[in-house]
Amino acid sequence: MAQITLSAEIRPEQAGQRLDQTLAELFPDYSRSRLKGCIEEERVRLNQEVCTLPRTRVYGGEQVEISLETKDENRFEAEDIPLDIVYEDEHILVINKPKNLVVHPGAGNPKGTLLNALLHYYPPIAEVPRAGIVHRLDKDTTGLMVVAKTIPAQTKLVRELQKRKITREYEAVASGIMTKGGKVEEAMARHPTKRTQMAVHPMGKPAVTHYRIMERFRNYTRLRLRLETGRTHQIRVHMAHIAHPLLGDQTYGGRPRPPKNASEQFMSVLRSFQRQALHAVMLRLEHPISGESMEWHAPLPQDFLELIEALKADYLLHKEELDY
Known part of the structure; x- marks a missing residue:
């Protein structure tokens, strides 16, 4: 696990809000459920005091710090596996996955997966949870997948997926x-x-x-x-x-x-x-960043x-x- 610290000052107009709602507004790159978990795990401080209740009401002006753990995907091996890239910019990749390729390492498949390939193709993606993988295809299902290259892009794509x-x-x-x-x-x-x-x-x-x-x-x-x-x-x-x-x-x-x-x-x-x-x-x-409507076919x-x-x-x- 890698440790990062997020900090901000609660805005006056947020007075009276729940803490978890306030954090979601202050740190939009992270989901509300994830930030709520940080509160419950005693990793959130208000004015240097640990706060453990997501429903805590804020007053405005408090200093907030969050100690956040991110999975370090460097624990997996980067492998030079060819990728059929349909589209790429600084935020996302769209890949046409072939058959017989597992998406994420697991029991019986520690290597040779799409995640291993992504770590080799774009090493900074190791800082993004699950190496940016937003959704999966089964090993022998072929076709299009979107991968996030940054945490903000991944957070937005996951939200959009959840909202259908x-x-x-x-x-x-x-x-x-x-x-x-x-x-x-x-x-x-x-x-x-x-x-x-x-x-x-x-x-x-x-x-x-x-x-x-x-x-x-x-x-x-x-x-x-x-x-x-x-x-x-x-x-x-x-x-x-x-x-x-x-x-x-x-x-x-x-x-x-x-x-x-x-x-x-x-x-x-x-x-x-x-x-x-x-x-x-x-x-x-x-x-996820520009808001532009995009469509791909494989x-x-x-x-x-x-x-x-x-x-x-x-x-x-x-x-x-x-x-x-």
């Missing part, structure tokens, strides 16, 4: 023939027995996924999806919940389901697609394109046999 003001759209291939688009609005939580998985659960956190049909094939449907919330494995769990798991998603039931009389060539493509068919194709947000990766072509070829070969 960042738009993320995906393309996917789901098992089964779907007839119309719709919305899945089912709360999610950690699976009660399979701790590496998520599940729909009435006592979980709210989760909303919108989807529409792009193309229909034999036994499969190509979808465009938009996340309203961002729970772990959300699209994968929601689509499995409505009995249309993503093709290739063996964790949530998307094992290959070959249609009748499928060619060996088509079967080979299905068997070789060893991941969930999910790609983060569009990202739209307001720049083309489908080669393995996804080959999968779509194989599905189309199989569909056209058997089109006369279909009743939809």
Whole structure:
């Protein structure tokens, strides 16, 4: 952990406010919940006196000091891993993540992650919590991610994500023939027995996924999806919940389901697609510092394109046999 000290004088117009509200106004680069935690952990002083109650009312004119701990991401190793950078400025990076890349080191993945790559590409990012990673994609999900290069940018992006003001759209291939688009609005939580998985659960956190049909094939449907919330494995769990798991998603039931009389060539493509068919194709947000509206698009990766072509070829070969 790295230690930093924040200090300021409480303004006269803030008189009568709660301490946690006042600190959030004085130090907008940090979330109110984080500053509230500092108060409760006895790391906030008013006129040199430790204050432990977030609801404490301020009078104006007090000197406030906060002893803040920041995680030092230098405990992880910087690694020269190529990054497909779609956009970069002094505050943010937008990356097109490839398949087979874990985002953050964890049990079983201490190296070779996106975080390790970021530490090598831009060493100062070690001073930003989680090396600026604002949201994650699963190991084998490809596509767009935004990364903050500074604490102010990260704080603003996290807030915007929580307020559902960042738009993320995906393309996917789901098992089964779907007839119309719709919305899945089912709360999610950690699976009660399979701790590496998520599940729909009435006592979980709210989760909303919108989807529409792009193309229909034999036994499969190509979808465009938009996340309203961002729970772990959300699209994968929601689509499995409505009995249309993503093709290739063996964790949530998307094992290959070959249609009748499928060619060996088509079967080979299905068997070789060893991941969930999910790609983060569009990202739209307001720049955390300038406020400018920005949007990026990432083309489908080669393995996804080959999968779509194989599905189309199989569909056209058997089109006369279909009743939809």
